[in-house]
Amino acid sequence: MMPDRPAEDAVVLLDDALVQFGPLAAVKNVSFSLRPGNLLGLIGPNGAGKTTLLRAVAGIQPLSGGVIHILGQDLARADGDVFRQLGFTPDTPTFYENLSVRNFLKFIAIGYGLDRADADDRISFWLEKVWLAEKANQKIKALSRGMRQRVGLARTLVANPAIVLLDEPAAGLDPAGRVQFRQLLGSLRDQGKVLIVSSHILADMEEYCTHIGIMSQGAMVQFGTVAQVAAHGNGDGRCRYTLILAQPATSIQLPLKDVDGVTSLEIDRERVTFEYFSSREQAARLLSMLVGRQVPVASFAPNAPGLEEAYLRTGIRQVD
Helix, strand or coil, rough: CCCCCHHHHHEEEEEEEEEECEEEEEEEEEEEEECCCCCCEECCCCCCCHHHHHHHCCCCCCCEEEEEEEEEEHHHCCCHHHHHCCCEEEECCCCCCCHHHHHHHHHHHHHHCCCHHHHHHHHHHHEEEEEEEHHHCCCCCCCHHHHHHHHHHHHHCCCCCCCCEECCCCCCCHHHHHHHHHHHHHHHCCCCEEEEHHHCCCCHHHHHCCCEHHHCCCCCEEEEEEHHHCCCCCCCEEEEEEEEECHHHHCCCHHHHHCCCCCCEEEEECEEEEEEECCCHHHHHHEEEHHHCCCCCEEEECCCCCCHHHHHHCCCCCCC
């Protein structure tokens, strides 16, 4: 599903992008476009192709077929000005560990050709934005994983790129850091930057993304706005339910396996999830049957539409 506006104003445009490693297609003919202020969240299991796709958009991984346009230029033939507008933070950023945070960022700024005054201003600005001002003179090797993730973000943002690519940027962040990170992404999105973020924290992505791409085995299984993806598949007359029991399922006779229409049954102690018909009448009959058979039901309800539900309904069970 492509955005409904024409692609002429696209900042990032992929047309049948293909990346192959021998017989393995790590990215299979992926197409989408993103415009200023779009924030695409990529979700999928290990090996889905998310990192390879990010590396291809960053110009690090050559395509085997198709084309990627960045700011209207074919990335395979783009000039240095285009690459200066691309910022990429890998899931495990690398640093000169014996440098202080500030000196490392100065080194990066010099590489981008920033003059000293501009570099100092930008570094101070981003150190504040990623909550590292108090760590500015500390050596990177002494930082925690979460702090190093923040340095990686500052390293990407100091050049003020128009396109920001982040691979698992929230890994290692504590709950307060995740809140701050969501605020930062919202600010970058509101500035009109284009962002592509790979993450497994679906609840967070529902809050800050404008678009979602679900990947599996190199293919883009679903693509659209958050609302479009969250609603996908809810029109087939079925939905997922959560049944909470008053005691572990192993200690009772649970007749759901024999009920016509029940699929994708999963049991985790007192918590039971499954797919069933979404009509209230059929749900009421199922609940009545369970109670009639002395199943100790503590709660029973359909799951609310959302990214987690959309992901589970694709049949891809593991988010990395």
